Amino acid sequence: xxxxxxxxxxxxxxxxxxxxxxxxxxxxxxxxxxxxxxxxxxxxxxxxxxxxxxxxxxxxxxxxxxxxxxxxxxxxxxx
Amino acid sequence: xxxxxxxxxxxxxxxxxxxxxxxxxxxxxxxxxxxxxxxxxxxxxxxxxxxxxxxxxxxxxxxxxxxxxxxxxxxxxxxxxxxxxxxxxxxxxxxxxxxxxxxxxxxxxxxxxxxxxxxxxxxxxxxxxxxxxxxxxxxxxxxxxxxxxxxxxxxxxxxxxxxxxxxxxxxxxxxxxxxxxxxxxxxxxxxxxxxxxxxxxxxxxxxxxxxxxxxxxxxx
Numbered sequence: 564x565x566x567x568x569x570x571x572x573x574x575x576x577x578x579x580x581x582x583x584x585x586x587x588x589x590x591x592x593x594x595x596x597x598x599x600x601x602x603x604x605x606x607x608x609x610x611x612x613x614x615x616x617x618x619x620x621x622x623x624x625x626x627x628x629x630x631x632x633x634x635x636x637x638x639x640x641x642x
Numbered sequence: 643x644x645x646x647x648x649x650x651x652x653x654x655x656x657x658x659x660x661x662x663x664x665x666x667x668x669x670x671x672x673x674x675x676x677x678x679x680x681x682x683x684x685x686x687x688x689x690x691x692x693x694x695x696x697x698x699x700x701x702x703x704x705x706x707x708x709x710x711x712x713x714x715x716x717x718x719x720x721x722x723x724x725x726x727x728x729x730x731x732x733x734x735x736x737x738x739x740x741x742x743x744x745x746x747x748x749x750x751x752x753x754x755x756x757x758x759x760x761x762x763x764x765x766x767x768x769x770x771x772x773x774x775x776x777x778x779x780x781x782x783x784x785x786x787x788x789x790x791x792x793x794x795x796x797x798x799x800x801x802x803x804x805x806x807x808x809x810x811x812x813x814x815x816x817x818x819x820x821x822x823x824x825x826x827x828x829x830x831x832x833x834x835x836x837x838x839x840x841x842x843x844x845x846x847x848x849x850x851x852x853x854x855x856x857x858x859x860x861x862x
Contacts (some may be wrong), residue, residue: 572746576791577816579751624820631701631737633744634791 566609566621567640570630571602605629609641617641643669643862645687648715650695650706651677654826655728655839659691662839666852667859676709686862687724687855688715690731692784692837702745702787703733712738724768724858725831729785732833733825741826741833742800748785749816755784757847758836759811760822764804766859768826769832772853780848781836783822785816788835790817790824800824808834 572578581599588596604641620640630637645663649656660671674684676695681688696705706712712734719725723851727735735741746753759780762773773779792800797819801808808823815835823834838851 576746577850578748579747579749583751628704629700630742633736633742633793635748 564609564611564614564617564641566607566617568605568621568625568629569602569640570605570625570635571600571637571639572634573636576634614641643667643686643859644672644682644684645669645689646672646674646681647689647691648674648676648683648711649691650693650734652695652697653691653693653730655692655730655837658837659689659728662842663687663689663756663812663855666842666855669859674711676706679710681714681718681763683718685718685723687726687858688718690715690727690734690744691839692729692731693834695730695734698787701733701737703730703735703737706730706734707737707739710756711719716740719826722828724829724861726769726854726858727833728839729783729788729835732835735831735833740831741824742796743784743790743818743824745787746789746816746834747787747836748789748814752790752856753784753786754814755782756814757782757824758814760836761792761809761811762807763809764807764825766804767807767829767832767857769825769854770807771856771860772857776850777811779808779850779853781838781841781851782847783844784840785815787813787833788817788822790835792818797821803827805829808836811852852861 841848841851
């Protein structure tokens with residue numbers, strides 16, 4: 564099974580990279596751009612064939628290591 | 643006094659910390675590799691040094707917080723041994739759940755390497771007794787992720803319980819409420835972004851960091 568984890572800074576936590584990219588996009592003339600957020604995607608293979616169980620396992624990985632839930636939120640896709 | 647400095651792959655202030663402790667306190671300092679699962683007996687101080695442990699992969703301090711030695715460090719912290727995390731060490735303490743909050747990318751996006759002046763907000767801790775409330779303590783910071791963040795309730799609690807130990811007089815990185823260093827509820831775990839290990843004798847531009855190690859010595 565393939566797991567995909569998306570990690571982003573929580574809303575309300577200043578994303579300075581997002582701000583810098585937003586400024587650069589505005590500089591290129593893309594004036595409609597706002598609320599840029601930069602995150603990361605972590606993908607991996609996972610043994611097992613029960614999607615619900617795998618999803619629970621990946622969420623546990625997020626809570627313990629892949630995300631810092633003080634500042635980050637995460638979204639898991641398994642399939 | 644007996645101290646240990648934990649060495650992670652990518653630590654780069656571990657020897658500075660050892661020298662600072664030895665010269666300011668005369669303590670015996672053990673260098674402990676991160677893969678060890680136990681610490682020497684009878685420690686009075688454990689230091690998590692600055693640097694870029696594990697190349698800052700995933701998040702600063704995230705991988706180091708999972709190192710085998712950190713289980714022993716947590717156990718010592720719970721027993722009341724003094725634990726000091728400087729810079730990357732502060733990030734590791736937060737990632738390990740030994741201190742609340744997290745260190746974000748600096749508000750100006752730049753790596754900041756500069757001298758800072760600090761208020762010693764709480765001189766009642768075992769790390770700061772020798773400062774006696776000084777408001778002009780000079781140290782240096784060198785970090786890209788030194789911007790302390792915690793939710794408002796946590797910040798209120800830290801302020802209310804006197805757990806903010808050092809505050810920047812001029813905030814270099816956007817840190818919440820100018821926080822430069824905090825302690826845990828029991829007062830024996832201190833995390834700080836400024837480097838006392840780079841300010842322990844006048845030749846380094848400041849000897850103010852020496853008082854921190856000497857405070858620990860006096861309480862040992």
